[in-house]
Amino acid sequence: MASLTPSQVLNDRASRGSLSRVLLLAARLRAWLFLLLLLVLFEVWAQVSYGASFMFSSYNAQSIAVFAVAPLLLALGETFVIIAGGIDLSVGFIMGLSAVISAQGANIAGSYMPAFPAMLAGIAAGLLVSLIPGAVNGWLISKLKVPPFIGTLGMFGVARGVAFLLAAGTTVPVTNSDFAYLGNGRVLGFPLVVVITVLFLLLMSYILGQTRFGQHTYAVGASEQAAVRAGINVGRHTRKLYLLSALCAGLGGVLYTARFTAGAAQAGEPLLLDSIAAVVIGGASLFGGSGTILGTVAGSLVIAVIQYGLVFIDVEPFWQFVAVGVVIIISVLVDQTQRKLGGDR
Amino acid sequence: MSAVPSHALQPILDVRGVHKRFGGVEALKGVSLSLHPGEVVALAGDNGAGKSTLTKMISGVYPADDGEISLDGKVVRFATPEAAREAGIETIYQDLALADNLSIGANIFLGREPMRRALGVLPVLDRAKMASAAKDTMARLDFHVDRLDAPVGRFSGGQRQAVAIGRAIYWDARVILMDEPTAALGVPEQRKVLSLIQSLKAQGRGVIFISHNLQDIFAVADRIVVLRRGSLAGERRIGQTTHDEVVKLMIGG
Ligand SMILES: Nc1ncnc2c1ncn2[C@@H]1O[C@H](COP(=O)(O)OP(=O)(O)O)[C@@H](O)[C@H]1O
Ligand SMILES: [Mg+2]
Numbered sequence: 244m245a246s247l248t249p250s251q252v253l254n255d256r257a258s259r260g261s262l263s264r265v266l267l268l269a270a271r272l273r274a275w276l277f278l279l280l281l282l283v284l285f286e287v288w289a290q291v292s293y294g295a296s297f298m299f300s301s302y303n304a305q306s307i308a309v310f311a312v313a314p315l316l317l318a319l320g321e322t323f324v325i326i327a328g329g330i331d332l333s334v335g336f337i338m339g340l341s342a343v344i345s346a347q348g349a350n351i352a353g354s355y356m357p358a359f360p361a362m363l364a365g366i367a368a369g370l371l372v373s374l375i376p377g378a379v380n381g382w383l384i385s386k387l388k389v390p391p392f393i394g395t396l397g398m399f400g401v402a403r404g405v406a407f408l409l410a411a412g413t414t415v416p417v418t419n420s421d422f423a424y425l426g427n428g429r430v431l432g433f434p435l436v437v438v439i440t441v442l443f444l445l446l447m448s449y450i451l452g453q454t455r456f457g458q459h460t461y462a463v464g465a466s467e468q469a470a471v472r473a474g475i476n477v478g479r480h481t482r483k484l485y486l487l488s489a490l491c492a493g494l495g496g497v498l499y500t501a502r503f504t505a506g507a508a509q510a511g512e513p514l515l516l517d518s519i520a521a522v523v524i525g526g527a528s529l530f531g532g533s534g535t536i537l538g539t540v541a542g543s544l545v546i547a548v549i550q551y552g553l554v555f556i557d558v559e560p561f562w563q564f565v566a567v568g569v570v571i572i573i574s575v576l577v578d579q580t581q582r583k584l585g586g587d588r
Numbered sequence: 589m590s591a592v593p594s595h596a597l598q599p600i601l602d603v604r605g606v607h608k609r610f611g612g613v614e615a616l617k618g619v620s621l622s623l624h625p626g627e628v629v630a631l632a633g634d635n636g637a638g639k640s641t642l643t644k645m646i647s648g649v650y651p652a653d654d655g656e657i658s659l660d661g662k663v664v665r666f667a668t669p670e671a672a673r674e675a676g677i678e679t680i681y682q683d684l685a686l687a688d689n690l691s692i693g694a695n696i697f698l699g700r701e702p703m704r705r706a707l708g709v710l711p712v713l714d715r716a717k718m719a720s721a722a723k724d725t726m727a728r729l730d731f732h733v734d735r736l737d738a739p740v741g742r743f744s745g746g747q748r749q750a751v752a753i754g755r756a757i758y759w760d761a762r763v764i765l766m767d768e769p770t771a772a773l774g775v776p777e778q779r780k781v782l783s784l785i786q787s788l789k790a791q792g793r794g795v796i797f798i799s800h801n802l803q804d805i806f807a808v809a810d811r812i813v814v815l816r817r818g819s820l821a822g823e824r825r826i827g828q829t830t831h832d833e834v835v836k837l838m839i840g841g
């Protein structure tokens with residue numbers, strides 16, 4: 244039997260000239276290129292103005308890393324949600340809620356038990372309580388079909404109110420030496436919070452890149468219809484995503500309390516936009532379907548370097564908003580161009 | 589390609605007198621249809637004749653109100669599309685619903701991803717297996733893939749329809765339901781899909797092919813089943829009928 248068409252090679256339409264390949268590669272690595280550019284700029288500035296190094300100073304490097312911890316933790320969960328085509332606006336105040344609960348939990352437990360188990364009790368309380376708004380987000384979005392933007396905006400308000408109510412409008416100091424060590428101690432010379440965050444981000448990278456859960460997250464973001472037809476339970480997957488996002492925010496809150504030895508409802512208030520910006524700068528599309536943990540790490544570092552670097556070179560701190568804003572806009576423009584060129588994540 | 593397998597005596601799929609009612613609409617009023625291995629049956633009829641409803645009952649989307657469906661001579665009742673797929677019935681749709689950001693292999697395995705153990709302990713996606721399965725499967729459809737990691741969104745409509753068909757083949761579907769698989773495609777791409785249907789036939793699978801295009805139907809089908817307002821209007825072997833006769837069956841005389 245003759246075929247109606249000759250055999251053919253599946254060629255992707257984007258395999259054009261080498262220039263467009265290079266451009267696509269650059270677009271994909273844009274967060275790392277931004278980071279490199281920023282480091283070079285600050286390095287030159289530091290050498291010229293102070294005769295000192297910016298990036299080869301372990302003090303600066305560690306400060307940036309510690310600085311990047313909280314926004315990165317929020318951004319890790321947000322990466323999953325955004326890849327799946329959603330958004331979680333409540334992470335900042337889930338972080339605040341977790342910070343307050345873990346401080347209060349450790350304090351209450353501290354009157355019944357030694358410091359170490361009391362710290363663990365506080366951490367467990369903070370993480371578990373943060374799962375509640377996460378579960379509600381997932382339920383609103385998957386069962387009641389509330390758009391993610393609206394559902395999590397509502398939860399932003401609820402978590403904010405509850406966190407301030409619990410903290411009675413002030414910060415909650417922690418009197419637990421182990422908790423303080425968790426936030427300010429070192430292992431092998433590295434800040435403990437940075438080590439914990441690196442381990443956690445490796446776990447998240449594994450989940451997104453190497454498991455079915457990660458694979459289904461990409462599929463849901465690309466085409467919910469395709470995911471449903473492949474037998475993926477999209478509702479259940481969505482609920483897991485918002486739980487994961489809340490858990491990341493909860494961990495951010497716990498580490499905040501550890502670092503400042505106090506829980507504060509406003510702990511994550513300025514971090515929501517930074518975390519979404521980190522994900523977008525890292526190469527994820529707000530339309531869903533693309534993004535990586537490695538990109539988000541680069542995006543978080545870009546923001547941390549901008550913020551720390553501008554302080555370092557003694558520029559008015561308000562310039563950081565301008566700089567981060569410009570980087571976000573450039574990233575989105577690159578993303579759009581990349582789509583037109585037919586590039587992938 | 590090898591010789592077309594002769595039609596076994598027992599049909600793989602046998603639909604007997606199925607009824608389906610949606611509120612006041614009687615979408616199917618007792619329709620019967622059989623499908624043999626290596627056979628392509630075209631399902632034709634005007635809009636609203638009940639073609640899609642019939643395929644959805646076969647693929648487990650809707651239960652039948654009355655009548656029965658048997659697979660290999662055994663009566664089956666699928667509660668979900670997954671159950672039908674487990675039994676070897678796959679559906680190809682016109683809207684090319686694939687995860688555009690994932691590779692061919694990842695789409696073939698979507699929802700059933702193979703895992704391996706990295707360093708003997710850590711379970712990770714077996715991308716090598718997905719890629720090699722993609723290569724082999726697409727080769728069986730006479731497509732030779734040069735970049736196995738490219739997302740399917742970069743391929744043309746016909747190539748993506750080939751990926752959807754490849755998915756059905758990999759999971760060894762014996763009954764493939766195609767609901768207007770060429771409707772979203774340009775003419776050259778439509779021809780590719782028709783040649784894919786011929787490959788499926790040569791592999792001994794049964795295909796039910798819904799199309800509005802009589803030329804396509806006459807090019808690939810062995811038999812044509814015409815529905816009209818939920819009832820069987822007629823059934824003909826392709827060699828023994830004409831376009832005119834089929835059109836008359838469709839619109840009624
Ligand atoms: N889910 C549904 N709910 C109500 N009516 C439906 C549904 N699906 C199909 N119908 C009706 O059943 C009839 C047959 O539809 P369909 O099977 O889609 O026809 P075809 O695919 O031949 O164009 C039509 O009158 C249609 O309006
Ligand atoms: Mg139809």
